[in-house]
Amino acid sequence: MLRVDLASRVPVYEQIANGLRAELVSGKFKPGEKLPTVRTLAINLGVHHNTVAEAYRQLANEGWLELKRHHGAIVRDRDQPTAGPDTMGKFTRPLRELIAKGLADGLSPSALAREMIETARRLEAKTPL
């Protein structure tokens, strides 16, 4: 299920792209499968269709989707990219910032640790995140 918060500081198109990417990474969509059309997803989320189109374009640029006019978005068989030297840095910085935000919002360190352990366990077991 895809969920966005219209009041969040993160732009809605980015939230949509992030949510869809999570679904694609977890393998819920197989290569060749169709995603909901831009209009359908926009209707269901109650946002403008240009917002969804922007998210789809972002995922298409990353190689996840193939966009065909009148045929919607089709999931591509994406090659696993090779991680560069700064890839891990790009990942850990926002992760630490997110943890700091969670602590600032009142979450306990043990609750955050539990959540991360659970996520790590799913990652290792290759089950959906």
Next chain:
Amino acid sequence: MIHPPIDIQVVLAVTIGGLVILIAAILWFMPRLTRPDLYFAVTVPPEFRDGAEGKSILQRYRTELVVASVLALALFVGGVVWFGIGFVSVGHLIELVAGFIVFYRARQLTFRYAVQPTTIREAELHQHDRVIPGGWMVASGPFILLAGCAAYLWIHGVETPVRLINGQPVEFRGHSLPVYLLAVSGALVSLTLMLYGLTRWVRPIHASGPERQRELKFRRTISAILLASEYFVTLQASWIILTRRDYGLIRVVIFPLTFVFVIAVFVALARLGQGGSRLSAADPKPATASASPVGDRTPDAYWKLGVFYFNPDDSAILVEKRFGLGYSLNFARPTAWIIVGLLFMAPLVPIVAHLTHFLPKLGV
């Protein structure tokens, strides 16, 4: 030819008068049939309507509604007595205007207790809902039936049909039945357009869980009502076309039958509540529940007068009514205006065809 046992105009006046009372009854119950966190089209905490302020607003609304409805009924009866049967449609207009004023006053009072609805939006990516009972195969039935009638008219021609006006038989002109067929086709197309809209243009308020299932049940019920209306109209038309008989008798039957149909529809929808919300009372809050009321996931600011939804940032063409049972258009979408245009044009086509003598005379 069959002579109707009762004067059609009396049946018409009694039926329309009954509808005036029925609409008042529907408006009486309506505030309790909407989603619990929407009260007079304003987002409020779900417990508000059972609190002292909520009950006080409801009591005032109902008192004003009774006064307005009695006045509307008196004007309707007086109008029919003094100005004749042509006044019947004005009765509804008076009641609708009076009902809206009463609703609007209650809405203004409710605004003092308004809260911000949730900003969370959800979408299920894998779900494909089956909204129309029996699918499009069943929905195409009325068109097939009507096409059969058209073919029958084409092959056999028409004997001059007869109808009664003021108890006297009056001959139809030759092109009346094709015009009638065209009018029924227009009604069918309008109903099918609504059916299509229900499958493609409606946003689920909840993406998963039992609430989602209740919403689906509500949508399916509306679909079934639209389908029943299609068959109701088509069977009536087929009877008239194939028997080529007196219109009077069928109207004596049709008006009260329509009245009964409207009551049945209201009872069916009232039991479900708007979006199936009345079925959810006994269930725990869904996992997605947030501190803010979910409502219908539309901000209050985009509801003009509490009735018209106008949100250019929302791609939905149909949204749940805030004060009523069913769906309303998002008037910020161009498609909504095309739909309005088509719905208005549908009855105009046969009128224009009739006036311009576009259709051929058959068998006369």
